[in-house]
Amino acid sequence: MSGEINRRVTLAWVAGATASPWLVDSAQGAPVITTDAALPGTWPNMELPPITAKGYGSDPNLVDPTVPWPLTLTPAQRAMLKTIAGMMIPADSHSPSAAALPIDAFVDEWVSAPYPQQQADRALILAGLAWVDAEAKTRFAADFVSAGDTQRRSIFDDIAWREKVKPGYEMPARFFVRLRGLVMSGFYSLPEGMKDIGYMGNAPSTEWPGPPANALAHLNAALAGLGLPPVKS
Amino acid sequence: MPPHKASPAHDAAINFEPDAIVVGSGAAGSMAAWVLARAGIKVxxxxxxxxxxxxxxxxxxxxxxxAPLRAGSTPDKHFGFYDATADGGWEVPGEPYTNAPGSVFKWWRSRMLGGRTNHWGRHVPRFGPYDFKSHSRDGLGMDWPISYDDIAPWYDRTEKLIGVSGANAGLENHPDSSPGVLQPPTPPRINELAIKAGANALGIPCVPSRYAVLTKDIPDDNVPRQACFYASPCGRGCAIGAAFQSTTSLLPMAMATGKVRILTDAMASRVVTGRGGKATGVEYFDRHTGANHFIQARAVVLAASACETARLLLNSRDDGLANSSGQVGKNLVDTTGTNVSGHIPALENRPRYNEDGKDVAHLYIPWWLYKEQAAGKLDFPRGYHYEIGGRFGAPGSGSPAAGLEDGYGAPLKEDARRYYGAQISLTVRGEMIPNADSYCELDPEAKDRFGLPVLRFHWKFSDHEYRQIAHGIATARAIIEKLGGTVLTPRLPPEEAIAVGGWIIHEVGTTRMGTAAGNSVTDQFGRTWEVDNLVIADGGVFTSNAHKNPTLTIMALAWRSMDHLAGRMRKGEI
Structure with missing residues (x-):
């Protein structure tokens, strides 16, 4: 990671930590779970304090971007996000684990933002985190982070696969899809993720020659398979 | 009028003693300023x-x-954090607009030097001969008072000036540029070649696009512009001047003549008229102090954008200035729009390369069914085009796997690699025909921060637009399916799939030009029928709005109208 994002993220973390809801009462930021989430598959009904911070406005400094709103997640929520991100995107020969990059910080930045889309995501994701934790406690008498990898995966396997969502687990599955999208966005837009999927742009050059021969050959083989004539650059 | 407050900028503008005032610094205003200044007129x-x-x-x-939120779209920055829009958007604080009951119209406004040219799409197809005489072809709307041949020389000049890379396709009603005008096109990307293959197999053309993006340098002593360096989205603005915007070209070129001054944060509020009904100058509000000032000039040119210009006329006099025809604010049209995207399995795991290119699309699907339309074989009268997409794009606030990913762990990482860059999109842009239910007027109640009445929009599409969109969706789906793909866009009826009014940001027609004072606001040179020294240079003058993106035509018309105005000012007619 470059120094730039570290500095930016750190400032936001400091701001967020001062409002840590683990340390203060609910009126100052902690979500209140109003229904019993301890039944497997039961979706928690949460009352979230509204985000009142300002956005970056219609004329932000584009050259030196900053995140003006404080982060709002608790250390426990951040730890869960880190664990989940690492399970979603583990290390392989192409790139590191999402747990090794500040993806939990990105999700915190996202759900703490004062815009309507992000606030809708906040409701879904915070409820989802509460659900995952309650599910782990019910099944394994341990919170999600402390549970074993096999135990955690057994929860994921009920909600993570499009065609295999356990009946009654539709809301947790929705949460999983949304969080997975955010984790992927956060991960693949970082240099490590861009390298993994092979984004090679944003590199000024005096020429742009078009597709190389191997890319054209791949396309023409694909077109032949579809019964279409070949193309030339 | 609020009391005059001291303003050095205003005093300097007064002391400059301009011959002409141009309202607006975007595509039309910058062109107007430069053309007039070159003719020796102080602007x-x-x-x-x-x-x-x-x-x-x-x-x-x-x-x-x-950037915050991986630079994604927010209500503060609709086109993403880095978009070159400062203080503009669908909403401008303190400057509301309203929708009449049952109407939905979104009005994108810019509040910055250079206006919308800083971030526009830069797609510059020419209108063709049919597009100026569409009423004669199908009996709908009104013909322009000019023909294609009248404006063709200014198309050439404008393309040469702004710099257009592309190629002549030699297609019906898609005019070629004169030799030596266009800069070289850029080779197509893989997904564009795939779309071309699918489209061609269905008898649909797919040709090199025309964009106002340089592929060759334009040297200039004062305002040199460089060829594209094939990186960075054009919507962020282009510091090297490759992607055209007035702030790196026409405005500094105009300033270099020594004949132009620019007053920013100056919100025009009224065109003032005097004896004989001539315009004597313009009143404006200083955005910072709220003070209202007046500056006089021999001629006034309105280039504030179609709807803002109509509003200015309506606010200039009780019944609207230059409005004896009752046409100011009427004939409001946008471009129709919808998007169809698809996943193409044959493009999965394709070989990587730097696919940024010129950022804009390198190929384009122009409207191709003129003969079928003329023969009555289609159930809608006017054309559309597709702007096409699909590439290894810069990862940002969305999943690189386009939502096709599943599960978690190692298979998810495989999905990201497999699905990245394997989608295509076909974006429909079609012609809307003016109708009596789509217009803007002054809201009888609402005022902006300056106390000026705001616009109220009325909006309704007709079956012409819905049937056209239905055709565009069906054909896009056919192209995706021809490539063995899966359509990702939910199938909606055209009434739901069509973008709301204003959404394509091609709103024009509110001060249309015509053949006579009774049917229009201006003559063929943008001169208002009633006020001899008041000229409209923006998209308000469009008599009809071909599906082809309007900015090139706005600029060519503005140049032609300013040549005419400059000639009259030189001859002492104004």
Whole structure:
């Protein structure tokens, strides 16, 4: 990671930590779970304090971007996000684990933002985190982070696969899809993720020659398979 | 009028003693200022928004991860964090607009030097001969008072000036440029070649696009512009001047003549008329002090954008200035729009390369069914085109796997690699025909922060537009399916799939030109029928709005109208 994002993220973390809801009462930021989430598959009904911070406005400094709103997640929520991100995107020969990059910080930045889309995501994701934790406690008498990898995966396997969502687990599955999208966005837009999927742009050059021969050959083989004539650059 | 407050900028503008005032600094206003200044006319440009430096302020090579929310869209910055829009958008604080009951119209406004040219799409197809005489072809709307041949020389000049890369396709009603005008096109990307293959197999053309993006340098002593360096989205603004915007070209070129002054943060509020009904100058509000000032000139040119210009006329006199025809604010049209995207399994795991290119699309699907339409074989009268997409794009606030990913762990990482860059999109852009239910007028109640009445919009599409959109969706689906693909866009009826009014940001027609004072606001040179020295240079003058993106035509018309105005001013007619 470059120094730039570290500095930016750190400032936001400091701001967020001062409002840590683990340390203060609910009126100052902690979500209140109003229904019993301890039944497997039961979706928690949460009352979230509204985000009142300002956005970056219609004329932000584009050259030196900053995140003006404080982060709002608790250390426990951040730890869960880190664990989940690492399970979603583990290390392989192409790139590191999402747990090794500040993806939990990105999700915190996202759900703490004062815009309507992000606030809708906040409701879904915070409820989802509460659900995952309650599910782990019910099944394994341990919170999600402390549970074993096999135990955690057994929860994921009920909600993570499009065609295999356990009946009654539709809301947790929705949460999983949304969080997975955010984790992927956060991960693949970082240099490590861009390298993994092979984004090679944003590199000024005096020429742009078009597709190389191997890319054209791949396309023409694909077109032949579809019964279409070949193309030339 | 609020009391006059001291303003050095205003005093300097007064002392400059302009011959002409141009309201607006975007595509039309910058062209007007430059053309008039070259003719030796002293021009004061009033810009409602702030000053803007496209070199110091833009974020061309910043990465998405360096911006809040991975630079994604928010209500503060609709086109993403780095978009070169300052203080503009669907809503401008303190400057509301309203929708009549049952109407939905969205009005994108800019409040910065250079206006919308800083971030526009830069797609510049020419209108063709049919597009100026569409009433004669199908009996709908009204013919322009000019023909294609009348404007063709200014198309050539404008393309040469702004710099257009592309190629002549030699297709019906898609005119070629004169030899030597266009800069070289850029080779197509893989997904564009795939779309071309699918389209061609269905008898649909797919040809090199025309965009106002340089592929060759344009040297100039004062305002040199460089060829594209094939990186950075054009919408962030282009510090090297490759992607055309007035702030790196026409405005500094106009300033270099020594004949132009620009007053920013100056919101024009009224065109003032005097004896004989002539315009004597313009009143404006200083955005910072709220003070109202007056500056006089021999001629006034309105280039504030179609709806803002109509509003200015309506606010200039009780029944609207230059409005004896009752046409000011009427005939409001946008471009129709919808998008169809698809996943193409044959493009999965394709070989990687730097696919940024010119950022804009390198190929284009122009409207192709003129003969079928003329023969009555289609159930809608006017054409559309597709702007096409699909590439290894810069990862940002969305999943690189386009939502096709599943599960978690190692298979998810495989999905990201497999699905990245394997989608295509076909974006429909079609012609809307003016109708009596789509117009803007002054809201009888609502006022803006300056106390000026705001616009109220009325909006309704007709079956012409719905049937056209239905055709565009069906054909796009056929192209995706021809490539063995899966359509990702939910199938909606055209009434739901069509973008709401204003959404394509091609709103024009509110001060249309025509053949006579009874049917229009201006003559063929943008001169209002009633006020001899008041000329409209923006898209308000469009008599009809071909599906082809309007900015090139706005600029060519503005140049032609300013040549005419400059000639009259030189001859002492004004």
């Amino acid at each position: 004061l440009v009033l810009e409602a928004g702030r000053d803007y430096d496209p070199v110091k302020e833009n974020a061309m090579l910043k990465w998405n991860w360096q």
